[in-house]
Amino acid sequence: MEYILIFISAIFVNNIVLAQFLGICPFLGVSKKIGTSMGMSMAVAFVMVLATLVTWLVQTFVLVPANLEYLQTIVFILVIASLVQMVEIILKKLSPILYQALGIFLPLITTNCAVLGVAILVIQKEMNLGQSLVYAFSTAIGFGLALTVFAGIREQLELTNIPKGMRGMAIVLVTAGLLSLAFMGFSGVDVGLRKLMGIE
């Protein structure tokens, strides 16, 4: 039951991009076309869930027992970097087309603050393994949703006449702001759902 709450909250109420500001670089960089956005989202989703799984296990069974919590940042980022390398190699073999389409964005998943952010957040919020994985998966869906919706808007923007000064990043950011404002409409949904389900 609680998992549904995490699911809804991570996608709508606390959307990773529009509310928590993680994953902005790919959000602004990859969202020009709906196709690439969806491909990127799937790659990020895969890396995010896998990374959260591995980092959670490392934190619980290696770092904490050995009193090495201060190595968290280094270990986590190395795990993520290695995972991304692996995904690159696998993708090259399985789907060279997708690999070409994603181009430089694939290695950039390493520096995607959302992946490292989620890995750290689940530890900070003291979630167990199940909750962490659901959170990671839901966050990735939230990321994909924000990315794809935004790509749709941007494809439309291409067809409109924008004042010279606002062209480029300026109008993209203001549009993102409006999308973020729209998502704010979801706030309080998780509180209501909680009451509905009778969970405190």
Place this chain on the structure above:
Amino acid sequence: MKKLESTLLNMVLVLTSVTVLMGFILAYMNHLTINPIALQKEKTLNEGIKSVMASSDIEVTSVDTLRLHCAKGKEQAFVIYHNKKGAAIESTTLGFGGPLKVLVGFDVQGAILGYTILEHQETPGLGAKADQWFQEGQNGCIVGLNPSDSLYVKKDGGQVDAITASTITSRAFLLAVNNAYQAYISNRKEDKQ
């Protein structure tokens, strides 16, 4: 100086030595800062307790951790800092955006001496005002009130003014205070037994 060739041996060697070196530096730094960090935590807690007990000279005589089963069956933990004036109690509820952790100071009769918000995820400008709204001299002042008959917002028939446009946060806050009071009372009963 010519760059080192990218042979497998060189790569492994360099990466490993850099990692090990960094590891040692971090271990040393960790050793240096572990005490100051613990001291900071203690200092923040002590200042918090001083402010909620409305006294600049208070010492914690004993600390209890009480686990109570609340209405919905879930277990809640309260940390009780006993002192000569009464006790400061840490209580957590679910606010609008996430957990709301409050430190409330009670005197021996159970009247509120002060409070501070330890952790919150409320909206800035709305629920986040809780750290000031219920203080002495403010619209929702709870200092001096005794939660023996629980505190509620005016909307729910109580006497406390809720934060404008933040009823959910206000309710969560008062619930935390009420729970803290109940924890204090049951802890005292336990002592007497």
Place this chain on the structure above:
Amino acid sequence: MNYLNIIKNGIIKDNPTFVLMLGMCPTLATTTSALNGLSMGLATMTVLLCTNVVISCIKNITPDKVRIPVFIVVIAAFVTLLQMAIKAYLPDIDKALGLFIPLIVVNCIILGRAEAFAAKNTPLASLVDGIGIGLGFTLGLTLLGIVREVLGSGAIFGWVFIPDNYNILLFVLAPGAFITLGYLIAIVNKLKK
């Protein structure tokens, strides 16, 4: 090596926030007030200085194929050192910046600069570049923080000078960050012409 030019470059021509558009995550997240923006900028600059110098020093003994992992280890180490120092001696900043301190590790500016500059220049030049880019980033963040704080809380660096009723809450919330940055970039674009 014209060091003054390198600094000017970092602040104006290659300004990370308004020109290169790198490091957007902390830019939007930590600029709810001028002080937060300033602190984040300075923290990032500290790490950038250290990593630029160290990477420039070891650039010749780092085999080409393994340079990215090595850079990442160095950057992660310095970020952890910064984290420890802040937790021990500046707990208020730790509270204000929260998750974004360890996230400096994935700030594209630092890895980007290591690749683009430090790996190809002398330690001294890399140090100066770090200062330039760092100042550019800090300038961008502080500016954004000032605008958001003035419009959203009616204050500047904590000094309140606009009464509560005239505050536009939106600017300290998520959408406000996007919108403010968008318009600031538009203004910069106009000034560039």
